[in-house]
Amino acid sequence: MMLRMLRQSWRRNPRRKLLAVATVFLAASLLSALMLVSIGIGDQMAKEMKSYGANILLEPAEQAVLPSLFGEGEDNPLAGQSTLQESELPNIVDIFWRNNIVGFAPLLNGEVAVDGHSVRVIGTFFDHVLAVADDPEYRTGQKIVSPYWQVDGAWPDDARAEALAGVALAGRHGWTPGTLLTVDGEALRITGILRSGGEEEEALVAPLARVQGWLDRPGRVGSVRVSALSVPENDLSRRAIRDPDALDAETYDQWYCTAYVSSIAHQLEEAVSGSIARPIWQVAASEGAIIEKIQWLLIMATCAALIAAAMGIASLMTSALIERAKEIGLMKALGAHDWRIALLFYAEAALNSVVGAVLGCLAGWGLARAIGWQLFGEALAFSWIVVPSVLLVSLFIALAGTWFPARRIVRLDPAEVLYGRQ
Amino acid sequence: MSYYWASILSAFLPTTVLLAAHWAVRRPYGPWITLLSSAAALLAGIGLSFALPAGQFATLGLGIAQFVLLAGFLAWQFTTRREPFWQIALLAVAGVLWGRSPALASLTTIHVINTDFILNLASVVTAFAACLLLGWLLCLLLRELPRWRWLLLLGGGALQLVPLSGNILLSLMKLQALELTRARLSFAAKTIDLESAAAYGALLLVALLLAVAALRLAWPRRRAWQAAQALIARRIALAAYRQTRALLAGAALVVLAMVCAQGYWDAVASRPPALSAVTRVDMPPDNELRLTLAPLMDGNLHRFAWVADDGKVVRFFIINRLDDRVAPSVVLDACLLCGDKGYVQQGNQVVCVGCGVHMFKPSIGKPGGCNPVPVEHWRVEGEQIVIPKASLETGLQLFSTVLTIEVTDPVSGQKLTNTSAPHRYAYAGKTYFFADEAAFNAFRDEPEKYLPAAAQGDAP
Structure with a gap:
């Protein structure tokens, strides 16, 4: 009815x-x-907050005074003015949570003249052997930290005069894998074309030691990208992010001894002098x-x-x-x-x-x-x-x-x- | 999701039961007034929980206030005057207690509306709605069985008052107003433990009441309907029986849903991940454990347990650290921070059960952080992995599991178990158990006399 x-x-x-x-x-x-x-x-x-992996960016403290205004820091107009010491990098794998550090890669930005054009360069590790406290064979670099980098061609060898060219830059100049360039009076071979989805596509990515030489900044790095395994953030870690000093002794220990991104970042700051560490949240920071x-x-x-x-x-x-x-x-x-x-x-x-x-x-x-x-x-x-x-x-x-x-x-x-x- | 059901049920079910019994003998207010005043009391209580300081004094004050309130409420039950105060007060106190639990803080992890937040909110709303529905159905049932409300009143009161008295006692001892004694502490521990069973207790009370109602109301009405002869009387009897049956079935359904939610949370969802199978290994006479390497190198975590001669179980696991080549690691299934909770494999990753941290697989075998404690001095000999007994013995202090095994008293030759033996004595790296004090003393004075020749050869 x-x-x-x-x-x-x-x-x-x-x-x-x-x-x-x-x-x-x-x-x-x-x-x-x-x-x-x-x-x-x-x-x-x-999903980002719940994930078990995170990227942390270590920057010089003076530079981080201008906060995330310039994205990840590599865009910062002041980049390159203040730097960290390369000799302190092994300290990164000497912190309490050293076993959770998957790898790290230093970054040094600048501009150099390549065959008469001014080109942006990024100095970094690709697959670099670095002697650290308990492992003389320790290898780290972009191959581990940035698994999403796609290289057409071969990865460069950190010890040789080789580099990757960002896909946008290479397209403009017509560079292909195998092209020989002249930078600072020496030959540089392009071994591969890089697609990263980021600003690296506009730059020439070369081994750190070469870039330090070209820019005349021996033993310095601009920032360090650290990839770490972590525990999802929770209430305690959020309180600690706001102010670690406000925690009482017991909760501070609990926080310090749990692999939160924030506690790993805190320990990285303690390990590298004059640095500020902050987690890079892709979505949380932008959208x-x-x-x-x-x-x-x-x-x-x-x-x-x-x-x-x-x-x-x-x-x-x-x-x-x-x-x-x-x-x-x-x-x-x-x-x-x-x-x-x-x-x-x-x-x-x-x-x-x-x-x-x-x-x-x-x-x-x-x-x-x-x-x-x-x-x-x-x-x-x-x-x-x-x-x-x-x-x-x-x-x-x-x-x-x-x-x-x-x-x-x-x-x-x-x-x-x-x-x-x- | 079931977490919210569980937390709301344990916080509000006893109160629901009490209030249902309270209203069973009183003329109710209209539905809007009741709903709005209850919601306001609840929200006020939750709001108050944020304002209250976290210290021991606040806990004590809250405990005493709740105790006095409950006692007053029970005393009030001897009258049938209608009074909105009790409903508001009891709901507000339950709201304060629920607000102090970590439930609210975990509603959302970020400041943007997302799926988790909507699901959590939905489970909070449905849990409260289920409590309300159960309270209403109980109230309707109790109107027909007014004497049986004392079952709910006394049971529900006890469910709250007993753990509360333990809490108050504990607070007084913490504030050093009362002296700390063994008996008091034991009482507090046992009564506070009942708190976790509050939801089950309340559900049991309701189930009891439903059984009583089935016997006292539904059954006689069914008989009356079947016995009735006159057409009109028969139809009226049938209607009465059907109404009772619907009421009982509705309440039973709600109780069933609540038991399922609470049970799912307690038995499944709140459990830490279970450790995978353990292979028990025995130490050969030459004190070097040999395991075939090849089957252990499939990338999975292989757990073993060795039982020491005093019954202590030492767990260790072997895993291939690297995907592309054979790089075994032998580590104890324990860490310096989280104790012997152990590690589990989830997908391709190794996770600590204690703190949930994910291990970087290539680093397993290195000391420090949350990594498993490495076993020392193991080596690969040909196709086998060799682990000396002495290395596993370093793990004895890290594990607490003790297996009951049969041991022999070296003095009297008597067979006994390690857990029941009254005396034990460690000598030359081995633990001996004794049936009585005389044997213990005799062995302690002259151990060599009672040991077989082979064991004496090992002694330093």
């Missing part, structure tokens, strides 16, 4: 139903788009920062849309009630309970809202992709949790919108309505 009445109601007045669906659809598409953007980035951030700032704006806009939609539903329902007053009166006269009649209207609103929400989710997905491209230059993944959330919220607005008009049902007197007095 209930289903038949619902079907009848749809057939008799599809225009009003479509209007209700459209109201919910608009609010739901806005809601799902904003949720998809926020949740997509939130999930990536959570996460944007979302964190505009999140409240998103929530406010969504709330406004939801309230507007609920009011729209309420007015539609009110007019439906007035139009169907005689029908309600008849049902009452036949002995229907108030709650049964109210249920009919609630079910109708719920049905409309579910249809609107499903369509809204689809539209919101498209909208979120557009926002993702506009804001971050990449499409955001679809998170399934959005569908039940949007359904639930749409259902809530539909029911809330129906609640006010539905109270009129109780007040309707069948005799009056059936005579047309109200």
